[in-house]
Amino acid sequence: MTLPKPTELIDRLAEQIRPTLTPDCALVGIHTGGVWVMEALARRLDSDLPCGSLDIAFYRDDFSRIGLHPIVKPSQIDFDTEGRRLLLIDDVLYTGRTVRAAMNQLFDYGRPATIRLAVLVDRGGRELPICPDFSGYKLEIADDQHVSLVKHDDGSLGFVRGANRI
Amino acid sequence: MSANLQLNDDGSLRHLLSLDGLPARILTQILDTAAGFLSVSEQEVKKVPLLRGKAIFNLFFEPSTRTRTTFEIAAKRLSADVVNLNIGASSQSKGETLLDTVANLSAMHADMFIVRHSSAGAAHLIARNVADHIRVMNAGDGRHAHPTQGLLDMFTIRHYKGGFHNLRIAIVGDILHSRVARSQINALTTLGCPELRVVAPKTLLPHDVEGMGVHVYHRLEEGIKDVDVVMMLRLQNERMQGALLPSPQEYYKYWGLTPEKLRLAKPDAIVMHPGPMNRGVEIDSDVADGRQSVILPQVTFGIAVRMAVMSILAGN
Amino acid sequence: MKIHIKNGRLIDPKNGIDAQQDIYIAAGHIVGLGQAPADFHANRVIDAAGLVVCPGLVDLSARLREPGFEYMATLESEMRAAAAGGVTSLACPPDTDPPLDEPGLVEMLKFRAKSMPGPRVYPVGALTWKLRGERITEMAELHEAGCLAFSQADTPIVDTQVLMRAMEYAATFGFPVWLRPRDGHLVKDGVAHDGAVAARLGLPPIPVVSETIALASIILLAKTTGARVHVCRLSSAEAIDMVRRAKAEGLPISCDINVHHLHLTELDVADFNPNCHLYPPFRSQRDRDAIRAAVADGTIDAICSDHAPVDDDAKELPFQEAEPGATGVELLLPLTLRWAQEQGRPLSQAVDLITRRPAELLGIDTGQLGLGAPADLCLFDPETWWQVTRKSLHSLGKNSPFLGMEVQGQVRYTIIDGHIDFERHHNH
Numbered sequence: 001m002t003l004p005k006p007t008e009l010i011d012r013l014a015e016q017i018r019p020t021l022t023p024d025c026a027l028v029g030i031h032t033g034g035v036w037v038m039e040a041l042a043r044r045l046d047s048d049l050p051c052g053s054l055d056i057a058f059y060r061d062d063f064s065r066i067g068l069h070p071i072v073k074p075s076q077i078d079f080d081t082e083g084r085r086l087l088l089i090d091d092v093l094y095t096g097r098t099v100r101a102a103m104n105q106l107f108d109y110g111r112p113a114t115i116r117l118a119v120l121v122d123r124g125g126r127e128l129p130i131c132p133d134f135s136g137y138k139l140e141i142a143d144d145q146h147v148s149l150v151k152h153d154d155g156s157l158g159f160v161r162g163a164n165r166i
Numbered sequence: 167m168s169a170n171l172q173l174n175d176d177g178s179l180r181h182l183l184s185l186d187g188l189p190a191r192i193l194t195q196i197l198d199t200a201a202g203f204l205s206v207s208e209q210e211v212k213k214v215p216l217l218r219g220k221a222i223f224n225l226f227f228e229p230s231t232r233t234r235t236t237f238e239i240a241a242k243r244l245s246a247d248v249v250n251l252n253i254g255a256s257s258q259s260k261g262e263t264l265l266d267t268v269a270n271l272s273a274m275h276a277d278m279f280i281v282r283h284s285s286a287g288a289a290h291l292i293a294r295n296v297a298d299h300i301r302v303m304n305a306g307d308g309r310h311a312h313p314t315q316g317l318l319d320m321f322t323i324r325h326y327k328g329g330f331h332n333l334r335i336a337i338v339g340d341i342l343h344s345r346v347a348r349s350q351i352n353a354l355t356t357l358g359c360p361e362l363r364v365v366a367p368k369t370l371l372p373h374d375v376e377g378m379g380v381h382v383y384h385r386l387e388e389g390i391k392d393v394d395v396v397m398m399l400r401l402q403n404e405r406m407q408g409a410l411l412p413s414p415q416e417y418y419k420y421w422g423l424t425p426e427k428l429r430l431a432k433p434d435a436i437v438m439h440p441g442p443m444n445r446g447v448e449i450d451s452d453v454a455d456g457r458q459s460v461i462l463p464q465v466t467f468g469i470a471v472r473m474a475v476m477s478i479l480a481g482n
Numbered sequence: 483m484k485i486h487i488k489n490g491r492l493i494d495p496k497n498g499i500d501a502q503q504d505i506y507i508a509a510g511h512i513v514g515l516g517q518a519p520a521d522f523h524a525n526r527v528i529d530a531a532g533l534v535v536c537p538g539l540v541d542l543s544a545r546l547r548e549p550g551f552e553y554m555a556t557l558e559s560e561m562r563a564a565a566a567g568g569v570t571s572l573a574c575p576p577d578t579d580p581p582l583d584e585p586g587l588v589e590m591l592k593f594r595a596k597s598m599p600g601p602r603v604y605p606v607g608a609l610t611w612k613l614r615g616e617r618i619t620e621m622a623e624l625h626e627a628g629c630l631a632f633s634q635a636d637t638p639i640v641d642t643q644v645l646m647r648a649m650e651y652a653a654t655f656g657f658p659v660w661l662r663p664r665d666g667h668l669v670k671d672g673v674a675h676d677g678a679v680a681a682r683l684g685l686p687p688i689p690v691v692s693e694t695i696a697l698a699s700i701i702l703l704a705k706t707t708g709a710r711v712h713v714c715r716l717s718s719a720e721a722i723d724m725v726r727r728a729k730a731e732g733l734p735i736s737c738d739i740n741v742h743h744l745h746l747t748e749l750d751v752a753d754f755n756p757n758c759h760l761y762p763p764f765r766s767q768r769d770r771d772a773i774r775a776a777v778a779d780g781t782i783d784a785i786c787s788d789h790a791p792v793d794d795d796a797k798e799l800p801f802q803e804a805e806p807g808a809t810g811v812e813l814l815l816p817l818t819l820r821w822a823q824e825q826g827r828p829l830s831q832a833v834d835l836i837t838r839r840p841a842e843l844l845g846i847d848t849g850q851l852g853l854g855a856p857a858d859l860c861l862f863d864p865e866t867w868w869q870v871t872r873k874s875l876h877s878l879g880k881n882s883p884f885l886g887m888e889v890q891g892q893v894r895y896t897i898i899d900g901h902i903d904f905e906r907h908h909n910h
Contacts, residue, residue, distance in 0.1 A: 171753070186682065263795055263798070263799070264798075264799060264800070265798055283800065285799075285800035285801070285802050285803050286683055286684045286685050286754070286800065286801060286802060287683070287685075287754030287800045287801045287802070288800040290753070290754045291754065291756075291798070291799070291800055295798075307684075307800070308684055308685075308800070308802065309684030309685070309686075310683055310684035310685075311684070345684055348682065348684055372676075372680070372681035372687070373676050373677065373681065373687065373689070374676075374677050374678040374680075374681045375681050377678035377681060377682070378678075378681060378682060
């Protein structure tokens with residue numbers, strides 16, 4: 001099964017999200033792919049909504065197993081999250097553990113009014129009761145396969161697929 | 167040498183005992199990770215769940231409330247359980263040996279020891295004798311090393327200067343007795359600082375200090391000329407008068423950092439100090455509180471750096 | 483007991499022998515060389531093929547830790563260790579508790595030592611009362627009790643006038659004075675050579691001038707007092723040069739080194755190994771090389787073990803808090819042999835430095851295998867390698883910088899006063 005191009009999916013996502021936006025919304029991307037998607041979305045939505053980014057390395061549930069992620073980027077939430085409607089954005093939704101970690105982290109910044117989840121690709125395989133509010137594409141894929149978003153040297157986005165790295 | 171004790175077989179950091187012998191990639195990894203932790207302090211809940219359930223013991227054989235607090239805050243922001251022990255006052259005076267104390271605490275299921283001791287090599291001794299899963303962090307051993315202070319200083323320099331490769335840096339003061347200076351020198355030489363100077367009277371310099379890769383200056387006016395970074399050291403009270411130095415007044419006159427002397431450095435030079443400061447002895451208040459001082463940011467960065475080291479050690 | 487040692491390589495530097503020759507022992511003396519005396523019927527024949535047969539080792543400094551420090555080691559354990567190291571005579575410094583400053587203490591120690599197997603023990607008398615450097619001891623009385631020399635062990639006399647008078651008084655009787663050159667003010671809390679390693683590790687330094695300044699005083703006082711001075715445990719190239727010059731001027735001065743200083747340098751303390759905490763400290767490679775050369779050219783008269791067994795509680799501490807010293811009687815031979823091999827010196831010179839020459843300095847008639855000499859011998863296998871481990875060391879002190887390492891040259895028999903006091907079976 002071939003995946004559509006990321007730009008197409010981002011267009012689709014933007015159309016789904018646009019009607020739901022209100023001035024008290026803010027976008028939050030999860031490092032690294034989610035931040036790229038968020039930036040592309042923000043351009044298409046042409047909005048002045050505040051944007052932030054999360055590196056969930058400190059909130060992962062597998063720290064005791066695999067230790068600290070070798071590259072940790074600072075999280076940047078430069079706006080007050082208290083009472084805001086947050087749109088959490090990631091590239092690929094799989095087990096749901098990343099989203100769980102991101103939500104925990106968001107709550108450490110304050111108490112948002114709502115959190116909704118937008119993902120470029122939903123590949124199934126959930127291990128937690130989490131489902132996206134907006135999804136660009138639903139992908140059927142075997143457990144031993146992985147799919148992820150990459151950024152090419154020219155700045156364009158693409159998908160890579162292959163056998164599981166682990 | 168000491169490097170082996172600090173590293174796992176795969177080259178990752180196991181204990182942090184000294185910056186001597188640590189490769190640049192590990193120093194950089196710690197600084198990068200610390201940058202990530204800096205944002206945690208901006209959260210409303212200044213805490214991440216990374217070390218939840220881990221027991222960190224502050225083993226302070228030499229009392230220092232200030233340093234202990236910085237480690238305690240770092241550990242708590244990582245959600246670890248922290249136990250503070252000022253051992254100088256209890257076990258040691260009852261004749262219990264250092265290793266007995268450590269064995270006892272290990273039996274209480276410690277995961278990490280933060281060790282401060284008045285003798286060089288104490289943290290090494292403990293690291294050599296703990297169970298496999300326990301990590302040791304040196305919080306200052308005699309005149310030997312204070313690696314987290316050295317790292318937070320590197321973080322500060324990188325933060326304000328962007329890197330190390332084009333910098334001229336002067337360390338001023340009591341190099342001889344300073345574990346901070348040794349850690350700074352080790353880190354700066356590893357990270358590629360091209361010109362590192364030490365400035366002090368002969369009585370406050372170790373012999374063969376040049377062997378550590380520094381240029382020696384005795385006059386502050388010369389040593390500070392055109393530098394990008396001035397790192398001041400604390401002068402201990404007991405060393406201000408005696409055979410090492412005649413008086414705090416004379417020290418201030420010749421080695422104290424005043425606004426006039428600071429003008430000899432580059433206009434954008436930053437001034438650092440590990441604290442606590444002796445105002446009017448090694449540093450003038452106008453410099454300490456002045457526009458070029460980054461002494462308070464150092465303290466902030468110190469928490470992030472200690473969080474970074476703790477989480478890297480706990481995860482390796 | 484009559485012993486016939488056959489097929490061994492006999493090395494007796496004093497009598498210029500280095501050849502395969504049998505040796506015959508009876509009634510505690512050497513009664514035949516090469517040929518058996520008439521009517522000699524051996525109770526025991528030792529086949530020494532492949533072994534070196536030499537005089538028993540004479541160690542100028544071995545602490546037996548009695549009286550007073552039995553928690554570190556005992557007379558019995560250290561005498562056994564010395565025998566296992568091939569040592570048949572040893573001088574023990576007066577830094578016991580109480581120090582050896584009274585004839586009664588010396589007699590008691592000699593009596594206790596005589597009652598058990600092991601080397602002949604020669605207590606060195608304290609030069610001053612309690613080693614405090616204030617009041618000189620009853621040297622003549624101590625000499626009658628068995629002290630052949632007088633020293634301050636590791637504690638220098640601070641008051642130079644007292645030092646001068648102690649030397650004058652000893653010179654009155656012709657007693658040798660053994661002194662460690664150490665300026666206490668310059669050593670203070672120092673624990674490591676004042677060089678690159680101490681600078682890096684932040685260890686309180688011991689400068690070379692702490693040795694040379696004290697040595698200069700000793701040499702000048704030796705000239706004015708006429709005392710027979712032996713300088714103990716030199717560690718620096720500068721100090722060795724000073725002794726070389728003093729000897730060239732005709733001063734009757736002698737000196738020794740700790741065998742560890744032939745091999746180790748400041749770099750060996752770089753991982754804070756408390757077993758490398760010795761006094762004097764291991765110095766630079768240049769100093770180590772100067773020591774090796776001075777042993778070869780005879781400036782250094784003797785090599786000793788400076789045996790100092792220390793219990794784990796006093797050693798398993800941060801470097802600067804650890805009790806200084808290394809266990810050494812069992813390493814004196816292999817470490818001296820290693821020097822000879824690395825420097826390309828003959829085996830007989832190595833043997834000389836740990837037998838005849840220290841015996842002469844101590845003024846005893848062992849350290850040689852002439853006809854009629856006391857039957858103190860060491861038989862060792864120069865080829866065998868063995869590992870220094872907590873188990874392989876007989877000393878109660880396991881504090882060796884060489885722990886875990888392999889050394890070459892293993893003692894097989896130690897014969898003291900005609901008795902086999904130590905015998906190692908093949909596969910040990």
